[in-house]
Amino acid sequence: MFSIAGSSVSMPSLSASLNRSQVTSGRISGLKLVPAPLGKAIFPLRRNYRLGSLQVCCAAKPETVDKVVEIVRKQLALAEDSKVNGESKFTDLGADSLDTVEIVMGLEEEFKISVEEESAQSITTVQEAADLIEDLISKDSA
Secondary structure (H helix, E strand, O other), rough: OHHHHHEOOHHHHEEEEHOOOHHHHOOOEEEEEEEEEOOOOOOOOOOOEEEOEEEEEEOOOHHHHHHHHHHHHHHHHOOOOOOOOOOOOOOOOOOOOOHHHHHHHHHHHHOOOOOOOHHHOOOOOOOOHHHHHHHHHHHHHH
């Protein structure tokens, strides 16, 4: 898995293109921001360089997101031309709690995984579902 971390990394072109909603939502162009432990050196050549408070990790593969989109469309009987992507919220697509349970069951069947009830209840978007699937698959293969 590819990751980037730092406390004093300067990326003017990236920071200039970010808006408040991207930062507060924790997502930047298909990447998700996750907390990282403080106090660990990243680059052993620079002893004073310490890990910052955020770590950027790659989001789910596009193929996984596409498969989740397909399952969501089928479960919610959405038209092919309806806009569904990684940022789509299940509630915005018209899903109620029963629909969400059925979507998760469809994902479990398609990807041959088992999603814990606690994790299933925390899924609100297509991207979150795809990220969870890849996380579960990587844990199973490890």
